[in-house]
Amino acid sequence: MSPDQRLHPFRVDVPQADLDDLYERLDRTRWPDQLPGVGWEYGVPRDYLTDLVRYWRHEYDWRGAEARLNEWPQFVTTIDGADIHLAHLRSPEPDATPLLITHGWPGSIVEFTEIAGPLTDPRAHGGDPSDAFHLVMPSIPGFGFSGPTREPGWEFRRMAAAFAELMRRLGYQRYGVQGGDWGSVISREIGRTATEHVIGVHLNLLPGSAVTEEPDADLLGTLSPAERERTLASWRRTQRWDRDSGGYAAIQSTRPQTLAYGLTDSPVGQLAWIAEKFKEWTDSSTRPEDAVSRDHLLTNVMLYWLTGTAGSSARIYYERAHAAYWGSPPEPSAAPTALAAFPRDNFIPLRHIAERTNNIVRWTEFDRGGHFAAMETPDLLVDDIRAFFRQLRAETSA
Numbered sequence: 001m002s003p004d005q006r007l008h009p010f011r012v013d014v015p016q017a018d019l020d021d022l023y024e025r026l027d028r029t030r031w032p033d034q035l036p037g038v039g040w041e042y043g044v045p046r047d048y049l050t051d052l053v054r055y056w057r058h059e060y061d062w063r064g065a066e067a068r069l070n071e072w073p074q075f076v077t078t079i080d081g082a083d084i085h086l087a088h089l090r091s092p093e094p095d096a097t098p099l100l101i102t103h104g105w106p107g108s109i110v111e112f113t114e115i116a117g118p119l120t121d122p123r124a125h126g127g128d129p130s131d132a133f134h135l136v137m138p139s140i141p142g143f144g145f146s147g148p149t150r151e152p153g154w155e156f157r158r159m160a161a162a163f164a165e166l167m168r169r170l171g172y173q174r175y176g177v178q179g180g181d182w183g184s185v186i187s188r189e190i191g192r193t194a195t196e197h198v199i200g201v202h203l204n205l206l207p208g209s210a211v212t213e214e215p216d217a218d219l220l221g222t223l224s225p226a227e228r229e230r231t232l233a234s235w236r237r238t239q240r241w242d243r244d245s246g247g248y249a250a251i252q253s254t255r256p257q258t259l260a261y262g263l264t265d266s267p268v269g270q271l272a273w274i275a276e277k278f279k280e281w282t283d284s285s286t287r288p289e290d291a292v293s294r295d296h297l298l299t300n301v302m303l304y305w306l307t308g309t310a311g312s313s314a315r316i317y318y319e320r321a322h323a324a325y326w327g328s329p330p331e332p333s334a335a336p337t338a339l340a341a342f343p344r345d346n347f348i349p350l351r352h353i354a355e356r357t358n359n360i361v362r363w364t365e366f367d368r369g370g371h372f373a374a375m376e377t378p379d380l381l382v383d384d385i386r387a388f389f390r391q392l393r394a395e396t397s398a
């Protein structure tokens with residue numbers, strides 16, 4: 001391996017001056033007005049956010065979170081001109097399956113805090129050691145310690161190629177991939193383009209599998225009653241998304257630089273931008289903490305704030321929206337693919353649509369959980385990942 005391809009050890013070590021600056025900014029927050037009695041309808045309620053900021057300023061322990069992150073062996077390498085940060089957890093089981101697991105926006109590798117142990121060391125968590133994985137958890141280029149990116153063009157296909165190269169540098173010739181949100185888009189692309197290396201693709205969001213226009217009577221007539229009702233529910237969910245929830249993506253797809261000034265200058269602005277999504281996209285009722293712990297939410301926000309990557313992480317939306325392939329249907333993938341579908345995710349996936357462009361070999365619909373499955377329902381996600389790769393091993397040995 002040439003010197004410029006080496007992986008260099010990395011530790012999270014935030015200067016105290018950066019924390020002091022954060023605390024000063026929190027103390028000097030300029031709060032907006034709010035209409036009475038509107039709850040979350042107009043965005044994050046001020047009474048909720050003032051309490052969360054109070055906790056962030058006076059009770060949240062970044063140094064403790066930093067120490068927990070540093071329990072994971074971490075590295076940085078340069079691929080295609082970008083610095084790629086990753087955590088690499090080798091399982092104690094020598095025959096473990098290598099698994100590349102990728103986060104999305106507004107997430108980070110913090111999402112995987114609760115699943116890393118059970119996946120790498122099932123024996124220590126009451127599981128079967130044959131289900132063990134060597135975990136590779138990169139930060140997406142432009143996100144956190146993989147950011148900011150320094151040139152245009154970092155859309156998901158380029159990221160997929162970079163992560164395939166990362167696995168090559170780590171010495172993994174055969175491996176699985178897993179992801180949700182942008183991680184699902186990147187993981188699917190790796191499976192599609194690196195078929196000789198990818199054992200299987202496990203996703204908890206499947207791009208292009210929801211209804212994007214009102215289903216007609218002819219289509220509905222070909223479906224079973226259960227699939228017909230799911231199709232109609234998928235269309236209703238898509239309509240709600242288009243009406244109420246897609247504004248962040250429109251901004252990040254068109255003017256990420258303008259947005260970046262506010263989020264990079266105001267920690268409360270950055271917090272609100274992310275906390276809203278943890279409320280809207282999770283299986284929660286009144287606040288994000290119904291689904292995800294307050295400390296995990298804040299540690300995730302800290303990785304954006306401390307690295308100043310609000311703008312560079314948003315650019316993935318711009319790059320996709322301005323790529324030559326934008327608007328085209330997903331390219332077919334032959335990789336064995338599993339979907340873990342959680343009911344409170346942003347869209348309701350449909351198997352009859354997914355199978356048009358994916359080799360679906362496992363499809364699991366759960367009765368709880370949402371978009372951030374690794375944080376909300378780690379037990380369900382771990383079990384489904386294990387079951388999928390166990391199924392692939394059985395088929396290979398048969």
